[in-house]
Amino acid sequence: MTSIPTVEAVRAAVATVDDPEYPGISIVDLGLLESVEVRPDGDVVVGLVPTFSGCPALAMIAEDVHAAVAAVGGVTGPRVDIRWLSGPVWTVERLTGTARRTMAEEFTVAVRIGAGPVPCPRCGGDTAEESMFGPSRCRAVHVCHSCTEVVEVMRA
Amino acid sequence: MGRTWASMDEFEAFLDDGGTVEVDDEMPDDYRQAVFAFIEMHANSELMGGLTERDWIPRTPGLRHKMAVLAKTQDEIGHGHLLYMVAADMGLKTRREMLEDLFAGRSKFHNVFHYRAATWGDQVAISFLVDAAALASQQAVFKNCSYGPYRRILKRIIAEEGFHMRMGEERMMLIAEGTDFQQVMFQQSLNNWWWPALQLFGPDSKPDDVLLRWHIKSERNEVLRARWVQKFAPMLISYGFTIPDPGLVHDAEADTWTAGPIDWEPLKRTLAMGGPDSARRIGEAAANWADTRWVREAMDNAPDRAAGAPA
Numbered sequence: 001m002t003s004i005p006t007v008e009a010v011r012a013a014v015a016t017v018d019d020p021e022y023p024g025i026s027i028v029d030l031g032l033l034e035s036v037e038v039r040p041d042g043d044v045v046v047g048l049v050p051t052f053s054g055c056p057a058l059a060m061i062a063e064d065v066h067a068a069v070a071a072v073g074g075v076t077g078p079r080v081d082i083r084w085l086s087g088p089v090w091t092v093e094r095l096t097g098t099a100r101r102t103m104a105e106e107f108t109v110a111v112r113i114g115a116g117p118v119p120c121p122r123c124g125g126d127t128a129e130e131s132m133f134g135p136s137r138c139r140a141v142h143v144c145h146s147c148t149e150v151v152e153v154m155r156a
Numbered sequence: 157m158g159r160t161w162a163s164m165d166e167f168e169a170f171l172d173d174g175g176t177v178e179v180d181d182e183m184p185d186d187y188r189q190a191v192f193a194f195i196e197m198h199a200n201s202e203l204m205g206g207l208t209e210r211d212w213i214p215r216t217p218g219l220r221h222k223m224a225v226l227a228k229t230q231d232e233i234g235h236g237h238l239l240y241m242v243a244a245d246m247g248l249k250t251r252r253e254m255l256e257d258l259f260a261g262r263s264k265f266h267n268v269f270h271y272r273a274a275t276w277g278d279q280v281a282i283s284f285l286v287d288a289a290a291l292a293s294q295q296a297v298f299k300n301c302s303y304g305p306y307r308r309i310l311k312r313i314i315a316e317e318g319f320h321m322r323m324g325e326e327r328m329m330l331i332a333e334g335t336d337f338q339q340v341m342f343q344q345s346l347n348n349w350w351w352p353a354l355q356l357f358g359p360d361s362k363p364d365d366v367l368l369r370w371h372i373k374s375e376r377n378e379v380l381r382a383r384w385v386q387k388f389a390p391m392l393i394s395y396g397f398t399i400p401d402p403g404l405v406h407d408a409e410a411d412t413w414t415a416g417p418i419d420w421e422p423l424k425r426t427l428a429m430g431g432p433d434s435a436r437r438i439g440e441a442a443a444n445w446a447d448t449r450w451v452r453e454a455m456d457n458a459p460d461r462a463a464g465a466p467a
Binding site: 020021022023054055056057059060106107108109122130131133134135136137139141143147148149150152 | 178179180220223224226227228230231232233234235237238241242245305308309311312313315316318319322323
């Protein structure tokens with residue numbers, strides 16, 4: 001006999017999945033989780049939004065979410081449907097404070113929000129853009145004027 | 157302002173205590189040179205690897221893997237970019253000088269990029285075996301690297317290389333469970349790439365290796381190499397493949413796998429730019445640099461750059 005999982009239990013399971021390129025940062029803190037639906041028959045539909053539609057990690061993230069959610073809800077487990085939604089569009093505003101802090105402290109990655117110079121995650125000084133694109137389409141490369149640190153900047 | 161040390165003994169004591177050196181510190185010249193050469197070789201390898209990856213974008217089978225190769229190309233070129241910036245900050249060579257040395261065959265890059273990837277099987281072997289070897293080497297540096305700017309960049313690079321590894325594992329399992337043709341192709345690729353991947357770790361570390369003494373890397377080459385053999389030999393054998401090492405020994409009792417004698421001549425040849433594909437690879441990289449000159453000029457002359465931002 002199977003019990004129907006709660007929405008909270010499913011959310012908690014999704015939150016255990018880290019971004020493949022940011023170990024230690026949950027995809028929920030990255031703002032990828034948009035919706036969780038638990039149907040009366042126990043089937044679960046998880047709606048995710050990609051940072052970029054061409055992101056090569058989408059299939060891997062979906063697999064990880066599927067595995068985490070399938071482990072919720074007892075012996076047989078619910079049927080799980082992971083969907084990449086075409087909207088709403090992901091923006092950096094979807095990052096939680098935890099994600100921003102971990103990026104700054106663990107990965108020296110800043111987040112561009114609004115206009116104005118992006119502060120260096122290491123010393124707080126102003127950074128200047130060196131290149132619009134870094135190792136990924138969602139990140140630019142900056143240099144800190146004060147401590148010369150090479151900084152990646154996540155942007156929408 | 158940066159810190160100074162009265163003597164090499166004092167500097168080494170600082171490093172032994174787990175001290176981190178920053179770019180504006182008055183580090184000893186030999187240390188600066190050793191760290192710089194290490195980062196420069198890493199940067200060159202990322203660039204040369206990214207260019208190989210790029211060649212496979214149109215040839216990669218299936219949209220999913222094509223997207224991954226596209227993104228991996230951007231990753232590797234991006235890593236090279238970050239590393240060249242960190243290396244240039246050390247004040248020994250500018251980024252342009254490093255690139256000119258690379259294209260003239262005057263500076264080193266990893267041995268594996270001196271060989272040609274002729275089939276998709278070769279690409280799978282590279283993304284599985286070679287990437288794992290490179291990642292293990294980088295992790296050994298990252299764990300305790302005394303040069304702060306490099307260690308912080310490595311943290312991000314390693315996170316992304318870990319993602320590449322997962323893609324490589326997935327590709328290997330697909331091909332291992334594929335048709336006879338695919339399995340024969342992969343065995344051929346394994347024959348070609350097993351030894352270069354193993355040689356990537358380098359010969360046994362010398363007792364007086366400054367990279368170890370100055371905590372630039374934290375594990376000996378032979379330890380990393382042995383761990384890699386221990387992981388991949390049984391895994392590939394379990395998938396039905398043959399390891400092209402007649403001297404490979406399996407101690408059933410301890411369940412350890414040990415490689416046979418290693419011929420280091422091929423590694424030496426690649427370091428002297430005499431590998432099977434060295435000349436073509438360097439020529440292609442230099443041609444690519446020349447072909448993209450107009451992009452750099454356009455960037456340098458863009459109005460907001462011309463106003464004083466660093467070019």
